[in-house]
Amino acid sequence: MRQTNISVFVPHSGCPHRCTFCDQRSISGTQKAPSADDVRKLLDEQADTLRKNDMRAEIAFFGGSFTGIDREYMISLLEAAHEFTEKFPDVYCGIRCSTRPDFTDEETLDILHRYGMTAVELGAQSMNDDVLRLNERGHTAGDVEKAAKLIKQYGFSLGLQMMTGLYGDKPEYCIETARRFISLKADTVRIYPAVILDGTRLGELYRSGVFTSFSFEETVGLCSQLLRMFDEAKIPVIRMGLHASREVEEKMLGGVYHPALREIAESRIFFEDMLEEMKRLGGTEFEVHTDPANVSKIIGQKKENRIRLEKLGYRFNIKNEKGTRLKIYAL
Numbered sequence: 001m002r003q004t005n006i007s008v009f010v011p012h013s014g015c016p017h018r019c020t021f022c023d024q025r026s027i028s029g030t031q032k033a034p035s036a037d038d039v040r041k042l043l044d045e046q047a048d049t050l051r052k053n054d055m056r057a058e059i060a061f062f063g064g065s066f067t068g069i070d071r072e073y074m075i076s077l078l079e080a081a082h083e084f085t086e087k088f089p090d091v092y093c094g095i096r097c098s099t100r101p102d103f104t105d106e107e108t109l110d111i112l113h114r115y116g117m118t119a120v121e122l123g124a125q126s127m128n129d130d131v132l133r134l135n136e137r138g139h140t141a142g143d144v145e146k147a148a149k150l151i152k153q154y155g156f157s158l159g160l161q162m163m164t165g166l167y168g169d170k171p172e173y174c175i176e177t178a179r180r181f182i183s184l185k186a187d188t189v190r191i192y193p194a195v196i197l198d199g200t201r202l203g204e205l206y207r208s209g210v211f212t213s214f215s216f217e218e219t220v221g222l223c224s225q226l227l228r229m230f231d232e233a234k235i236p237v238i239r240m241g242l243h244a245s246r247e248v249e250e251k252m253l254g255g256v257y258h259p260a261l262r263e264i265a266e267s268r269i270f271f272e273d274m275l276e277e278m279k280r281l282g283g284t285e286f287e288v289h290t291d292p293a294n295v296s297k298i299i300g301q302k303k304e305n306r307i308r309l310e311k312l313g314y315r316f317n318i319k320n321e322k323g324t325r326l327k328i329y330a331l
C-alpha cells in the first residue's frame with residue numbers, strides 16, 4: 001500500500017521572525033488559515049479517494065511554525081486530525097507537522113503526543129551559527145540539537161530540513177550541516193536550495209549586489225554529495241527543492257529552482273560512479289546493466305552523462321537488469 005501526505009498549509013500570521021528567505025508576509029495575506037472544520041471537510045473528502053487508490057496518508061500540517069501559532073487554534077486543528085486517525089485508521093496513519101527548533105519544548109511536545117502526532121520536522125536550515133545569524137533565523141544550531149534530541153526522546157519521527165546557498169553560506173557549511181543531521185539520527189531530511197524571492201531580505205541583498213546564491217552547477221554538485229551522505233547513513237531525503245509553484249516562478253529573482261533538481265542530482269551521482277568504474281575497468285566500450293527505472297538518470301538530462309563520457313572517450317550501451325543499480329562490463 002502506497003503512502004502519501006494530505007497537506008494542510010497553516011500560515012504563521014503574526015510570526016515575530018523575519019528570516020531573510022521568507023515571504024510569509026505576502027503568503028499570509030493570500031492564504032487563508034484553515035479552520036478545524038475545513039480540515040475535517042478535507043479529510044472526509046480525501047478518505048474515499050485514498051481508499052480507491054489503495055493508499056494511506058499522514059495528515060501533514062505544513063507552513064513552517066505549527067507549534068508557534070495560537071495555542072487554542074493549534075489544538076483545534078490537532079483535534080480535527082486526531083478525530084480522523086481514530087475514525088479511519090485504515091486510511092490516516094499519522095499526523096506530522098513542521099516547526100521551528102525554538103518552538104519545541106516539553107510542554108508543546110506533550111500536547112502533540114496527546115493528539116497522536118507521529119512526526120515532527122524542524123526547519124533547521126543550517127547548523128552554522130553565522131549563517132543562521134546572517135539570515136535572521138533567531139535560533140542557533142544548539143537550539144536545533146536540543147529540539148531534535150527532545151523529539152527523539154518523545155518517540156516522534158524526526159525530520160530535519162536544510163537550505164543551501166543562504167546569505168553567508170558555503171558548500172562546506174552545508175556538508176557540515178548534513179554531518180550533524182546524521183549524528184542527530186534524523187529519520188527524514190528535506191533539502192531546499194535557496195530561492196531568492198522578490199519582497200524578501202534576500203531579495204534586497206541580491207538587488208544591492210551584496211549576495212548571490214550558489215550557481216546551478218554548484219548546487220547540483222553539492223546536492224549530489226548530500227544525497228550520497230544521507231543515502232550512506234540510510235536517511236531518506238523525502239524532498240529536494242521547492243514544489244513547482246506559479247507564485248515562486250513569478251517572484252523569483254535568483255537562486256536555484258528546478259522541478260527536476262533531484263533527478264539531475266541523482267544523475268550526477270550515476271555519472272561519477274560510471275566514470276570511476278570505467279576508469280578502473282579500462283577500455284573505451286562498455287555495457288551498463290541497470291534497472292529500467294534508472295535509465296534516464298544514467299543517460300542524463302539532454303543526454304548530458306552520455307555526452308560528457310563520450311568526450312572523455314567512454315562509450316556505452318545499456319542493458320535492462322531489473323533490481324540492479326549499476327553494473328558495468330568492458331566490451
Ligand code: SF4
Nearest residue numbers: 015017019022024064
Ligand atoms: S520562515 Fe521565519 S519568518 Fe517565515 S514564518 Fe517561518 S519563522 Fe517566520
